[in-house]
Amino acid sequence: MKNRFISLCFSLLVALSLTAQDFPRSDKRGNLIPDYSYCGYKASNEQIPWVDVKAFVPHIQGDATAYIQAAIDYVSSLPMDASGFRGAVQLDRGQFQIDGGLQIAASGVVLRGSGSGEDGTELLGAGQDRTTLIRVAGRLDRMWTPKQAASKAVKVGDMFICVPNANKYQVDQTIMISRWATKEWIDQMDMNDFGGESSYIGWKVGDEKRPSDVEIHWERQILAVSGDTLFLDAPLTCAMTTEEAFVQVQTWPGRIAQSAVENMRLTSTYDNENPKDENHRWMAIVLDNGEDLWVRRVQFRHFAGSAVFVTDHVRRVTVEDCQSFAPVSEIGGSRRYTFHTMGGQCLFQRLYAEQGFHDFGTGRLAAGPNAFVQCQADWSHHMSGAIDAWATGLLFDGFNGEGVLLSFGNRGQDNMGAGWTAANSMMWNCSAAMLANPTPPTANNWAYGAWGQMQGRFESADSFVKPQSLFYAQLAARNAATKDDVRKLMPIDTQSASNPPIDKAQRFVAAARRPAMRLVDWIDSLQVKEPLALVAQSKENTQWMKQYGTKKCAKKNTSLMTLNQGILTKDDAILSGRSQGIVWWNGSLKARYLANSSRPHITRWAPGLTGTGFTDDLNEMTDMMKATDHLITNHHYGLWYDRRRDDHERIRRMDGYVWAPFYEQPFARSGQGIAYDGLSKYDLTKWNVWYWNRLKQYADLADEKGLVLYHQHFFQHNIIEAGAHWADSPWRSANNINDMGFPEPVPYAVDKRVYMSEHFYDVSHEGRRAMYRNYIRKSLETFADNGSVIHFISEEYTGPTHFVAFWLDVIAEWEAETGKDAKVALSCTKDVQDAILADENRAKTVDIIDIKYWNPTMTGFNAPPGGVHLAPRQYGRLRSENFNVKAEVKARSMSERMYEVVSDYRQRFPEKAVLLSVGGDTWAALMGGASLCSLPSGLPQAFKEDVVKMRPMENKDVMQIGKVGVGYVCYAPGAKSMTLQLNGDKKKYQACWINPRNGKPVGETFSIKAAS
Template sequence: YYAQLKDRIGNDADTRNIVLPVETEASSSPPVDVAQKLTKLSIKPALTLLEFIDKAPIRNPIPTTENLKINETYKVNTPVKPSLAPVMAIKNGWLVRGNEVVVGNRQDVQWWNGSARPYGLKNSKAHITRFVPGRSGKGLTDDLDATTDSMKNGSVKILDHNYGLWYDRRRDDHERIRRMDGDVWAPFYELPFARSGQDKAWDGLSKYDITKYNLWYWDRLKTFANLADQKGLVLIHENYFQHNIIEAGAHYADFPWRTANNINNTGFPEPVPYAGDKRVFMAEQFYDISNANRRAIHKAYIYKCLENFNDNNGVIQLIGAEFTGPLHFVQFWIDTIKEWEKETGKHPIIGLSVTKDVQDAILADPNRATVIDLIDIRYWHYQEDGTAYAPQGGQNLAPRQHARLLKPKKTSFEQVYHAVAEYKTKFPDKVVIYSGDNFDSYGWAILMAGGSLSNVSGISAANLTLAATMKPFLLGTTKQYGLANAGKAYILYNSSADAINLDLTKAAGTFSLKIQNTRNGSILKEEKVNAGSIIKINKVGNGDEVIV
């Protein structure tokens, strides 16, 4: 054990190597001098384990000083209050920290598969609620301080988190069998609910009590949110994870809401009616809030999702990962949030991340639209030809199942701009983000349409501050886009081969003009231009260009 420990943590293991000493050898043919030495040692009784333990104060004495109280001997340092990044808030329809539009690469978390062995660690991603007992680091129990430092200094600024598909790695085999024992395999993807200590769930551990919560899971999320507020990061908190209730039967096997896995009488059918003895179609029942018992559990859980972050500002609440559920469940989710906000006086950032039909229905409902701060275009997109790929909500199909049926075509820069600009025009005071088809390839389209959380690179803090004061507009030529604080500042994007003609006839003074590379922000050309006329800005190179 200590040899393995030393391999893992180095020489620090020596300080923990406290074992009963064996100071003699057991050779069957010792030299004469060794035989003489062992003969002398045989006069004394062997050291017993009890005696060895009793001598612990001699090996590691506790320092004492006469006439001093313990609180005078051991001073407790007053914790230093951490400095905070500027508050994340919504201003002028943008998501900002302080005065800067929030941008950055986005990463989700691993929610199945993985190994705590060396070969399984090298390709692992940062996580919040992954747990490997006694081990920390990449692919193990993440050091959240180190993780957030890495994010602060790197390109990933946004972590999109949902709970695990199942707790332990045995279920990665995608079988539906009941486990014979609780001999679980790490890494564990922790779940929101506490175990009851009663009976046995399908995974061999005790059943869940889904009215009580896994304190470690929620504390980890809270710790990450606190660090995000210190380091200027964003946590997207997905309340639910639809993957458990659709597609492969194994997704549902260990699900805490399954009747066989909890002590709360959730009322779902047992044995589970797997379609074709293989597939699961439990979405309609799960989203049915007419069952009073389940409705109360849902409500309490949504309250927990909100109250866990009630003094954080860098958290965006979404209904759930892979959510293609029905309108009525989204209405219930929003109504519950509205009640919580009324009771607490708190107003977290609430995002609407649903199918297009459900999104439009909620935004057309004045009583519920007021709760929504952020529109996430995730489960639909405009295709390259301008038609919408927009599967309906509540059809009991996962996003990838819809895609197999409808066979969506790819989007384009122009169509990403179209989608974001459409919703920014309709709802100018709400934040719009784009998480749909190939979103990470179209950061500039998102930003130029007025969208937040784009992954544009090479844009300075000063320009992000300027952007927060601007609104999108179109120039006369196709493939030319603009953001403007009219007469004061402009950010232009030219993906055409033509020059941009910018109307400054109503402006006065001199403008500093910089033409930049869209990929790294390097300055291609810099000059001064006089306002009072239409100025022509010629292309410098062949690629797309940003003009500030």
């Protein structure tokens, strides 16, 4: 086996040495130009196979999502054959309307249309949501053994790695090889920061607890073990010292393989009146958690995000003979990334794209090799090439970009600190308006045959080199059976035309009488010459239809949270658990941040990426909440949309190259003008459909699973404190096309701080009042049928009484019109709260009193006033005695004081629930009658049901609740004994002590009755 690998490497060098006189065999460190041909389905060792049809889907009218998914699920349930395939689903000719999304979640399943042309199959992604049209994805359940350091350094192009105790590894095992980024290497790269205060986006080293921002991972299969050497199935594309290279055995039971999408047209509907509409489909096809996948002969139209998006959990993919036309979106970051990979060993060949942003590119740390072979980008709005940090082993082979930059360069701060984007990468026979091929420290990049303006290192500039394709030359050198595959490339005439003989000149003249062949036409011609075979509908391939519609969904728990005599309950029991907020403004797609700082979020959007820190899977998120004893998600719109604003600058951005992940806003963009973030201005009368759909989906899950959503209508943080808070706000006049009447330019205090609260809370302005009213009603309408949603005026609200009155009036108006009853919480400063509760008419609209922006003290209250234009933390920085309000206090401890305050509100407003969001002793709050307390998860269900029936009782020694015939609960922090008041209850009870920290019984139960 070892000799086999030596001969392969040697034949590769011999073949390449024939292609160009100056082709380097290695650099002074022994690094080779990698063999890029190990990309694609089965590493291009096998042709993409034909898979037999097992389910035929006849055309139907209306939404076909469930219809087609049933066929996919049927084939997914079939056994795999010896080649690893279950079968293909063939769609009839015609247009199928897809209101949802399709998913292939099993290995060996192919979704095939009847052609991508006008008379073929079209899947029309309908509606205004962003649901991915087709997702081919397994489960992310991979595991690794502990890391083991390599025993010898690794050179670029090596197809082996040396480790101690290599005999512990086995042939056919999959290993993950990681390259740790050391401080010394980052210093060499000069990537610690990008000037100014940009160190927070500079490259960071890793440690045992946190990965580096630039840690690369290659997946490789072991082909042989000899001595201390593991021989691999593909080359490594970055040099590593023994301090940087680590090996782990990987298992991944949920990963899928050999599934595909082919031979169809995918189209998204969109708003024809808005050329930058984003209330429609973003991703046509996403590949995730898979290997040996393919997409071929698919035409894409009008998607906002990507035609094909490959995540970093994917390897060995072929995407070929596809075309993307007329994308519809804003011109900016994370849009129009037409053919994009973050994975490894991906082959993109014979592809055409127009009007994209990054039409062909690699994402962050794409572990090579990856190859783009004969791809063309027309009328692109930005660059193709290496888009984000340190993609290694990238080949652009025969790329043609009309007016496009093809770049392997250092992008500096772009993409949140991309810095150096490509290493050990190759441009071969490429043409573009500008080609940038600089040499990064510690690595190489190469370019042979180039047409266009050039920047960096180029060989054979303004010339063609032979062979036409480096990829296919390398492939033929190691696998002679593939030598004819190059014939599918569009031929390029590279003969000399400068001084031709007369007969050749006449041939050139004849050829000039018609337009040159374009790649888009060549792709069409291949499908005509070599069409995929189609089958007719038959009894055998429609067996799946017998099962369609017969599956019954399990009945879900749809009982709603209700307000019952001032207590919030579900299924006749109190609800308890912890509360989680969302991230207000910061975020990153870098591994270091994701491993330590990311939190669940409802309306965070990371196109193509699913999981915590990206776009959360809400079903998984709510399951995790249940598992970790979280009850509440406190949600508001993001402080700003774009991660560039995380720098807290308040300047206007020079372009729309926004950074993901995005904290979405409630409103749609108008397609008109330019907002401060460089995208178009908002239209406050139109909704961001995805934003509201996500909130609605969470609320539905909360109803089902016994969770709660705090829906904050506004977010005061936008209008007070740092100027950046207001810079990108949709409410700001500079950022919308509506009449809001806010002053522009913004009168920042000392040219830095924003005090927009007086303007914002002034509803005398007719346009502003109308926009607020419309928005409040949208919040109410969205959750009209949900019981788990509590409406709050604003996170951090310290505003005036009149704005709360306006808010409540709009709610009362809506409730009267609709007959619906929203759960409305009054959460504000104490003076505003008490003023509203004293207003009989408006108090009727309030269902819940939330103690959050003031707190009890042993002398009364710490109660900052409302409407004085200070934020909660600004109050906190002032001396607390400025806000002390004296009151009669009987309590002997802060726990008793909490009990006293909650109990007081419950007695004065018995029909209203009370929340103690300010923090403190939650057991004391429960005893006072508060709802949604964060109690220990270990409490028995019977306890939660009985407590609903109990009420506070007079007891001078302890805090006590109870009900005759039901039971009693007493709480006395620190006490070793207590006296119960049973009020003549003659029933004999079994009692026990409860640990207040975990809710579990302590010691044996004992009997108790009156006078005992």
